[in-house]
Amino acid sequence: MTDTAPLPHALPSSRTGSGIHASAHPAADAYAARWIPDKVRYDGGWVAHGVDHADPVAISGTILAPSAPIDPDAAWAAFVSRDRAYDGRFVVTVSSTRIYCRPSCAARRPRREHVGFLADGAAARAAGYRACRRCLPDDVTRDATAVRRALTLLDDDEGSLSLAALAASVGYAPHHFQRLFTRATGLSPAAYARDRRAARAAAALRAERNVTAAIYAAGYAAPSRFYADAAALGMTPAAWASGGAGERVAWCEVPTPLGALLVALTGRGLCLVSLDEGVEALAALLPAATLVEADAGERSRMLRWVGAAAVPLDAALPETQRRALFLAAVRAAARADA
Numbered sequence: 241m242t243d244t245a246p247l248p249h250a251l252p253s254s255r256t257g258s259g260i261h262a263s264a265h266p267a268a269d270a271y272a273a274r275w276i277p278d279k280v281r282y283d284g285g286w287v288a289h290g291v292d293h294a295d296p297v298a299i300s301g302t303i304l305a306p307s308a309p310i311d312p313d314a315a316w317a318a319f320v321s322r323d324r325a326y327d328g329r330f331v332v333t334v335s336s337t338r339i340y341c342r343p344s345c346a347a348r349r350p351r352r353e354h355v356g357f358l359a360d361g362a363a364a365r366a367a368g369y370r371a372c373r374r375c376l377p378d379d380v381t382r383d384a385t386a387v388r389r390a391l392t393l394l395d396d397d398e399g400s401l402s403l404a405a406l407a408a409s410v411g412y413a414p415h416h417f418q419r420l421f422t423r424a425t426g427l428s429p430a431a432y433a434r435d436r437r438a439a440r441a442a443a444a445l446r447a448e449r450n451v452t453a454a455i456y457a458a459g460y461a462a463p464s465r466f467y468a469d470a471a472a473l474g475m476t477p478a479a480w481a482s483g484g485a486g487e488r489v490a491w492c493e494v495p496t497p498l499g500a501l502l503v504a505l506t507g508r509g510l511c512l513v514s515l516d517e518g519v520e521a522l523a524a525l526l527p528a529a530t531l532v533e534a535d536a537g538e539r540s541r542m543l544r545w546v547g548a549a550a551v552p553l554d555a556a557l558p559e560t561q562r563r564a565l566f567l568a569a570v571r572a573a574a575r576a577d578a
């Protein structure tokens with residue numbers, strides 16, 4: 241999946257006693273807190289539509305809350321590996337130089353006895369440290385604000401916003417912002433924009449129940465663009481508009497840190513992924529389709545898509561953006577798996 245940044249590794253969140261606490265300022269936690277799907281444990285308690293299955297599977301991810309204590313060993317490991325996923329989660333102080341850095345700073349690593357970990361730049365400055373001029377640790381907050389603004393711009397965009405225009409409107413150079421955004425969200429700006437367009441196409445079909453009407457309602461100049469955006473429906477736009485006539489749709493529910501996730505597929509791939517909607521919503525959306533509970537093979541396929549989606553738990557991101565990013569990541573994983 242080329243659109244997805246490498247998955248960061250989770251810091252243990254259960255240690256207490258030693259270790260400091262991550263920032264109390266939500267903005268300083270940008271990039272940091274993610275539910276890490278490759279750390280997911282499958283340990284029973286699968287619930288689908290209120291029914292316990294005979295072959296229980298459940299997902300229980302580790303949520304790195306903003307207040308989670310930071311384990312010094314894990315923080316040191318993140319510092320040594322220059323893991324960008326921890327930028328903004330804590331700062332590294334170096335007693336020999338009186339400088340503080342972000343964990344990913346490119347500078348040479350000092351000896352461990354000279355290194356400490358503090359919640360944020362404010363704490364470091366209060367302790368008498370100066371910000372590193374190489375990694376600019378205080379710019380992490382600025383980066384996070386830019387990513388949030390870009391998400392809002394892309395949510396409102398009708399498909400005309402270029403990367404250059406997007407980056408310029410939040411005050412960054414295009415290539416740099418592309419990397420910044422991808423690191424923070426798990427999706428490139430282009431992939432997120434494509435997902436927003438697909439969601440608009442699906443919503444138009446849902447509202448209009450007619451392909452031609454949906455194309456005009458959603459403001460498409462050319463039907464070909466609409467068909468491209470509607471490719472993620474798991475069926476033709478006409479079949480979708482008809483309520484799924486003739487389609488077999490297999491579904492399951494997956495508990496996630498962001499809520500219960502409804503996933504449905506057809507023979508052509510993913511057709512719906514939705515948070516906090518049950519199978520009744522699927523039945524209302526596709527009243528003419530044949531809905532069946534997913535079999536073991538289908539379920540493991542859908543769980544693979546969910547597991548490949550990094551869930552952005554950046555505490556500074558509005559809930560709606562976190563949910564939209566998660567759903568977009570699942571759809572991207574399904575596309576890559578097709």
Ligand SMILES: [Zn+2]
Nearest residue numbers: 341345372375
């Ligand atoms: Zn530095």
